[in-house]
Amino acid sequence: MLKIAMLSTGEEVLHGDIVDTNAAWLSQLFFESGYSLTKRSTVGDEKSSLVEELVMLSFNSDIVIVNGGLGPTSDDLSAEAAALAAETDLVECSEWVERLKAFFAARGVNMPASNMKQAMLPRGSTMVDNPVGTACGFKVTINDCCFYFTPGVPSEFKRMIESEILPDMRKHFPIESGMDCSKLHTFGTSESALSDKLDKVELPEGYFLGYRSYIPYIEVKLFGPKGDVDRRVKLLQIIYKLIAEHVVSVDESMQQHVAHLMLEKKLSISTAEQSTHGSLSKWLHFDEAAAQFCGHGWVLSSQVDVGQEEGDSLAAAFALAAAFALAGATKEKCGTDLSIVTGHVSDSTFSVAIASKEGEWGQTLTFGRKYSRDDQTLVITTVAADMLRRYFAGQAMFPTYSSLKRVKEMFVPQSAIQG
Amino acid sequence: MLKIAMLSTGEEVLHGDIVDTNAAWLSQLFFESGYSLTKRSTVGDEKSSLVEELVMLSFNSDIVIVNGGLGPTSDDLSAEAAALAAETDLVECSEWVERLKAFFAARGVNMPASNMKQAMLPRGSTMVDNPVGTACGFKVTINDCCFYFTPGVPSEFKRMIESEILPDMRKHFPIESGMDCSKLHTFGTSESALSDKLDKVELPEGYFLGYRSYIPYIEVKLFGPKGDVDRRVKLLQIIYKLIAEHVVSVDESMQQHVAHLMLEKKLSISTAEQSTHGSLSKWLHFDEAAAQFCGHGWVLSSQVDVGQEEGDSLAAAFALAAAFALAGATKEKCGTDLSIVTGHVSDSTFSVAIASKEGEWGQTLTFGRKYSRDDQTLVITTVAADMLRRYFAGQAMFPTYSSLKRVKEMFVPQSAIQG
Numbered sequence: 001m002l003k004i005a006m007l008s009t010g011e012e013v014l015h016g017d018i019v020d021t022n023a024a025w026l027s028q029l030f031f032e033s034g035y036s037l038t039k040r041s042t043v044g045d046e047k048s049s050l051v052e053e054l055v056m057l058s059f060n061s062d063i064v065i066v067n068g069g070l071g072p073t074s075d076d077l078s079a080e081a082a083a084l085a086a087e088t089d090l091v092e093c094s095e096w097v098e099r100l101k102a103f104f105a106a107r108g109v110n111m112p113a114s115n116m117k118q119a120m121l122p123r124g125s126t127m128v129d130n131p132v133g134t135a136c137g138f139k140v141t142i143n144d145c146c147f148y149f150t151p152g153v154p155s156e157f158k159r160m161i162e163s164e165i166l167p168d169m170r171k172h173f174p175i176e177s178g179m180d181c182s183k184l185h186t187f188g189t190s191e192s193a194l195s196d197k198l199d200k201v202e203l204p205e206g207y208f209l210g211y212r213s214y215i216p217y218i219e220v221k222l223f224g225p226k227g228d229v230d231r232r233v234k235l236l237q238i239i240y241k242l243i244a245e246h247v248v249s250v251d252e253s254m255q256q257h258v259a260h261l262m263l264e265k266k267l268s269i270s271t272a273e274q275s276t277h278g279s280l281s282k283w284l285h286f287d288e289a290a291a292q293f294c295g296h297g298w299v300l301s302s303q304v305d306v307g308q309e310e311g312d313s314l315a316a317a318f319a320l321a322a323a324f325a326l327a328g329a330t331k332e333k334c335g336t337d338l339s340i341v342t343g344h345v346s347d348s349t350f351s352v353a354i355a356s357k358e359g360e361w362g363q364t365l366t367f368g369r370k371y372s373r374d375d376q377t378l379v380i381t382t383v384a385a386d387m388l389r390r391y392f393a394g395q396a397m398f399p400t401y402s403s404l405k406r407v408k409e410m411f412v413p414q415s416a417i418q419g
Numbered sequence: 420m421l422k423i424a425m426l427s428t429g430e431e432v433l434h435g436d437i438v439d440t441n442a443a444w445l446s447q448l449f450f451e452s453g454y455s456l457t458k459r460s461t462v463g464d465e466k467s468s469l470v471e472e473l474v475m476l477s478f479n480s481d482i483v484i485v486n487g488g489l490g491p492t493s494d495d496l497s498a499e500a501a502a503l504a505a506e507t508d509l510v511e512c513s514e515w516v517e518r519l520k521a522f523f524a525a526r527g528v529n530m531p532a533s534n535m536k537q538a539m540l541p542r543g544s545t546m547v548d549n550p551v552g553t554a555c556g557f558k559v560t561i562n563d564c565c566f567y568f569t570p571g572v573p574s575e576f577k578r579m580i581e582s583e584i585l586p587d588m589r590k591h592f593p594i595e596s597g598m599d600c601s602k603l604h605t606f607g608t609s610e611s612a613l614s615d616k617l618d619k620v621e622l623p624e625g626y627f628l629g630y631r632s633y634i635p636y637i638e639v640k641l642f643g644p645k646g647d648v649d650r651r652v653k654l655l656q657i658i659y660k661l662i663a664e665h666v667v668s669v670d671e672s673m674q675q676h677v678a679h680l681m682l683e684k685k686l687s688i689s690t691a692e693q694s695t696h697g698s699l700s701k702w703l704h705f706d707e708a709a710a711q712f713c714g715h716g717w718v719l720s721s722q723v724d725v726g727q728e729e730g731d732s733l734a735a736a737f738a739l740a741a742a743f744a745l746a747g748a749t750k751e752k753c754g755t756d757l758s759i760v761t762g763h764v765s766d767s768t769f770s771v772a773i774a775s776k777e778g779e780w781g782q783t784l785t786f787g788r789k790y791s792r793d794d795q796t797l798v799i800t801t802v803a804a805d806m807l808r809r810y811f812a813g814q815a816m817f818p819t820y821s822s823l824k825r826v827k828e829m830f831v832p833q834s835a836i837q838g
Contacts, residue, residue: 012629012640014455014459015455016442016450017563018436021438023435023461024434031434039460039462039468039472041458041460041461042431042458043458044457046457049457074618075630107788108824110617111611113613114614130629132789153632155791189443249540271718273780277699277700277703277716280697281697281699295720296719297718297720298717299716299718300715301714316455393520
């Protein structure tokens with residue numbers, strides 16, 4: 001089996017100033033691509049520790065991905081450390097010098113002297129392209145181990161891994177088969193409730209379930225052999241049925257899924273937010289194409305007096321009735337097909353409502369656990385978006401939420417509103 | 420200098436199913452306590468890799484914190500691996516057996532057989548208390564290196580580190596002093612431009628600079644000896660002066676800083692967003708106390724027709740003049756002291772404007788590099804928020820932004836608007 005390691009560098013990663021999301025991202029991608037990491041490590045910017053770790057990894061690994069330390073400043077030492085570990089020197093990569101010059105020329109700026117450092121690569125290494133930044137990567141062999149050096153900026157790192165390094169690894173280190181992973185995104189339930197329901201599913205050899213929890217979602221992941229499509233689809237259907245009440249999307253994020261529904265249904269949507277400060281509007285604008293169906297949005301302040309005319313219907317709007325009224329008024333005022341409202345939070349209780357041509361649905365919920373202010377906003381936004389999803393999908397509007405208690409729910413058909 | 424390493428264990432950490440927040444937390448705490456980590460590593464649950472890594476770390480470190488693998492299930496192998504690495508066996512820790520029995524008795528539950536495993540510790544090790552869980556920690560010496568084994572559950576881990584392990588380290592590995600780190604957050608410049616300016620600063624022994632770049636900010640960090648306050652303040656002033664044009668906050672985030680300014684100035688603020696979809700409103704609501712000064716916000720759609728009355732002044736509002744008009748109209752309609760507007764993005768060009776009692780400032784900018792849609796929104800939001808910050812701070816409104824090109828800028832005093 002291939003031994004693959006990742007080395008993250010930089011004082012800010014080592015000392016915990018930033019969480020190493022590049023490492024988590026790479027681990028997951030490699031795992032799903034069949035190149036499971038066997039080890040990860042992190043060292044700071046000190047040259048001697050870097051060289052020591054590179055040499056140590058070279059003896060114990062077949063492939064090492066090194067991340068960070070390719071910037072223009074004096075604390076970026078990865079290329080120099082690589083040269084020392086490979087017992088060679090740094091030479092100028094003329095191709096990258098040209099690219100740097102072009103990069104700055106296109107911006108009408110003189111190239112800062114410090115950037116020249118980024119074109120100095122260990123002798124014998126191969127440049128790895130970075131179309132979106134000034135730090136090129138490189139590939140170099142140390143003690144028979146293949147090292148790929150990559151920039152720390154997440155967008156540059158991810159692009160280089162996906163479009164340069166993974167294809168190169170597939171060419172030079174072919175693997176028989178990887179794993180496939182299907183993901184069911186759930187909202188409003190708990191990991192133990194999910195696993196209690198799914199524990200009874202008998203999985204064939206080579207298949208297993210994983211869970212990943214991050215507010216406000218829990219992902220259920222089905223791992224299994226690559227290419228085994230028919231069996232995978234059947235298993236997914238079984239799993240889906242058991243937890244359908246809380247599944248918000250399959251193999252795409254909830255935001256992507258809702259965007260697809262918006263494009264399919266072609267209904268315009270306005271919003272009025274009393275507790276989510278623009279978060280719901282931003283959520284609905286996630287996809288550029290679907291955003292065309294977003295009508296106007298209002299972020300309502302509870303602190304500044306609202307104008308007399310519209311004030312009465314908005315004031316003290318923490319009650320369900322007020323959310324209802326606001327949803328109807330917003331829909332009418334914006335002339336959209338739908339409108340969604342998030343009401344004030346008061347005493348850990350909030351209301352959300354959606355108005356449509358069929359009528360209005362609204363519910364009042366209480367937080368069942370302590371959330372931070374940001375997480376509260378996220379949960380309210382997701383409940384509101386989930387009502388939109390349920391409306392589009394024709395699903396029951398009021399599921400059981402494990403960490404939210406429903407105080408009230410109401411549906412008023414359009415005929416009753418007009419009458 | 421003490422060489423201190425941390426080893427995280429577990430497939431779910433190695434394969435990126437969970438981000439290793441324990442590691443980031445420990446790194447930061449240790450750094451601030453003067454016990455900087457020199458290295459971090461992660462391996463999976465395989466016994467041989469665990470033993471190999473423990474032995475390797477024992478040769479290169481003085482202290483190692485091992486996290487995870489102390490649970491009751493069969494894939495929890497840390498104690499066994501520790502015994503193998505120390506070339507000894509596991510023995511029952513009678514003190515912990517008693518604690519486990521009491522733990523389950525207090526809950527009126529029989530102790531599951533699997534939990535007995537958690538009281539089996541390497542011979543010669545010392546138990547480390549865990550008052551909140553069933554996994555005790557332990558301290559054991561392997562090849563003259565001091566290992567502390569800790570549970571993976573974050574709350575148990577953190578408590579054990581803070582109340583047991585850190586005090587024990589202070590007793591057995593006393594240190595002279597820790598490091599302090601001051602952070603200057605900058606917006607609108609590049610890492611190389613910053614370092615070109617700061618390279619000439621002569622830093623006293625023990626001080627050094629670090630950079631951390633993440634859209635849309637670059638942090639400049641001044642590291643130095645703990646407690647050396649006078650010198651640190653002087654150095655910070657020198658550094659600040661050299662890069663003042665782009666510093667948005669010192670030792671707090673830009674959002675925290677702007678929130679403090681909002682609380683100090685007590686001016687109400689409304690927003691109208693054509694390109695940022697609620698992102699600016701959300702940004703300004705960051706701090707709960709400061710959010711009281713947020714008036715209403717509008718998220719304007721370019722796709723759905725706007726009402727006739729207000730439509731004319733909003734339509735085709737990608738020009739600076741339109742942003743100006745919208746800022747004035749929003750301020751007046753919402754009755755706030757200030758209003759901020761983000762105009763449409765067209766051809767990578769956008770306008771932002773702020774209206775105040777002194778008059779209106781507006782600027783049109785073009786993106787100098789390719790941003791994702793999300794990053795565009797983030798950059799526009801930050802430029803708009805930076806105008807608010809500059810207004811509050813009485814700073815020049817139109818700095819040079821390295822990755823944004825200014826097409827137009829305009830200031831119209833209130834007298835001209837009213838006249």
